[in-house]
Amino acid sequence: MNRKNSLSKLLSLLMVLVFVISLSSGCSGNKKVNSDNTGAESADTSSGGEASERPKVTILTNINVDTEGSDVNDNDYVKYIEDQTGIDIEFINDTSSVYTQKLNTIMASNDLPDAVMLMGDTQRSDLARFAEEKMLIPLDDYIDSYPNLKANIKQESWDVTKYDGNIYAVPFQRYDSSPYMTFLNKSWLEALGINPETDLVTVDDWYNMLKRFVTDDPDKNGQEDTFGITATSSGTHFTNFTFLDSFGAAKAKYVNGELLPNYILPEYKEWLIFMNKLYEEKILDTNFIVDDPSTIWDKINSGKAGAFLWFWGLTEYQSMGYDRSKLVAVKPPVHKDGSEASYVYSSPNRHMMAITSACEHPEYLLKLWDWACSEEGGIFTFAGLEGKDYDLDSSGSIVLRDDRKGKNIGWRQLTLGVQLPNVDKEPIYGIMTQNFGEQGIHDLMLSNEYGSYDDLSLYCPVFNELLKYDFTKSVQEFTDKAITGAIDIEAEWDNYVANWRKEGGDEKIKLSTDWYVNSDYYTGE
Structure with missing residues (x-):
């Protein structure tokens, strides 16, 4: 009798142990998740499961857009994503302008998130x-298992995420050649009789127009209270770049046997001198050095700015209820030789999502990002949620609600971390047209026509020997001081270049040049 009871107790304990182990498996399961959901065996990530049953991933991110007052971890959008993917997502969100500092702090800790x-x-x-x-972990062996990532992200975008020949991140590939576009105040153009298609060709044409925006009372209020072009405190990163390529100062060049970055070229000095001229004559808004993107929209909508460079989508501007039809998108002025200039962006990608070595199951994150690159994910990104952002008409077509057009696209993009980059096919194209209107789609096409990358800088490898150097700080400081007149550009230029070369620049040039002359990009010029 005692023996029978002992055996019964032992069996009971074994059953309890098996049950506990099954509950604790969660994100520690061994089965690989197939992103196409065909024949996938994973109860852990099935859609619609209770959150407590789902595997959890933590992501360090920078959701730095308006979230309508919602917590990034507790809102309808993230709940929908979790339901569709069967994954519990926790964001560590840093919205500050020093995100990289937060990134470095966390990566230096012993408590890494699953992705960054x-x-x-x-x-x-x-x-x-x-x-x-x-x-970080290399992803090469995983990509083939995720059909949407493989089919919809271009090879050039994957190439940017490589180090030492391996892919280490999933790129957020843009759907435009460059996000940049310069916009002009339409009413001022009309008041001054300026036709941007015929009257704005050269840098001099632009200078004369911007000067008139300041001196000719374009708003007709009888006061000298306007400025030609505005920017933000991040202006020397991009919002002052309308003229950069027009001066031939936006791309690396091979000069006298050396591959030189754009910011030590003589053409860059010429651009700085021109920008300083705009600043000194109060054509460039002198507050640009302290203003930030949170204040620029009210300034633009106030009717006191004649021009500005931003992203062609103007999602922030439209989200605030401002009228896009008051603005005219224009291409940049031509080069000195009359050839077309472009708006040069740094990469085909906005950012990239990397999986850390602390992540036990990369397949869960890859499933999330693969869904983001699917048509279903694209509809979510650009249309939002049915019943909240859009409705279906009698034919089943998506109809965006008027007060939701252009709203929260950036929020949804950054929540997913990756997006469907192909927007030229239905139903995504129709959704895009509803969001941005015919004028917005025109501006997108213009950005594609006049957008480009600095290919040599983009595809030149990142050399391990150079990781100890900070090549941007001195450039940023010199650029700010030069534009605002805090230094004499002509007098200080040679010292600036010499110091940059001495602080690792010569080593960078040598390594970059060696790569270039042995690459497919080499033309002998």
């Missing part, structure tokens, strides 16, 4: 540094 967003001017060097330190 790499963004900004340092994203490629950050990726290289973290990959070199074995803090």
Whole structure:
């Protein structure tokens, strides 16, 4: 009798143990998740499961857009994504302008999230540094299992995410050649009789127009209270770049046997002198050095600015209820030789999402990003949620609600981390047209026509030997001081270039040049 009771107790304990282990498996399961959901065996990530049953991933990100007062971890959008993918997502969100500092702090800790967003001017060097330190995992062996990522992201976008020949991140590929576009105040053009298609060709044409925006009382209020062009405190990163390529100062060049970055070229000095002229004559808004993007829209809508450079989508502007039809998108002035200039962007990608070595199951994150690159994910990104952002008409077509057009696209993009980059097919194209209107689609086409990349800088490898140097700080400081007249550009230029070369620049030039002359990009010029 005692023996029978002992055996019964033992069996009961074994059953309890099996049950506990099954509950704790969650994100520690061994089964790989197939993103196309065909024949996938994973109860852990099935759609519609209770959140407590789902595997959890943590993502360090930078959701730095208006979220309508909602918590990034508790809102209808993230709940929908979790339901569609069967994954519980926790964001560590840093919206500050020093996101990279937060990134570095977390990566230096012993408590890594499962994934991190790499963004900004340092994203490629950050990726290289973290990959070199074995803090990121290579993804090459995974990509073939995720059909939407493989089919919809271009090879050139994947190439940017490589270090030492391996892919270390999933790129957020843009759907435009460049996001940049310069906009002009339409009523001022009409008041001054300026036709941008025929009257704005050269840099001199633009200077004369911007000067008139200041001196000719374009708003007809009898006061000298207007300025030609405005920008923000991040202006020397991009919002002052309307003229950069027009001066031939936006791309690296091969000069006298050396591949030189754009910011030490003589053409860059010429651009700085021109921008300083605009600043000194109060054509360039002198507050640009302290203003930030949160204040620029009210300033533009106030009717006191004649021109500005931003993203062609103007999503922030439209989200605030401002009227896009008051603005005219224009191409940049031509080069000195009369050839077309462009709006040069740093990459085909906005940012990239990397999986850290702390992540036990990369397949969950890859499933999330693969869904983002599907048609269903694209509809969510650009249309939002049925019943909240859009309705279906009698034919089943998506009809955006009037007060939701252009709203929260950036929020949804950044929540997913990756987007469907192909927007030229239905139903996405129709949704885009509803969001941005015919004028917005025109501006998108214009950005595609006049957008480009600095290919040599973009595809030149990030060299491990250079990771110890900061090549941007001195450039940024010199650029700010030059534009605002804090230094004499002519007198200080040679010292600036010499110091940059001495602080790692010569090593960068040598490594970059060696790569270039042995690459497919080499033309002998």
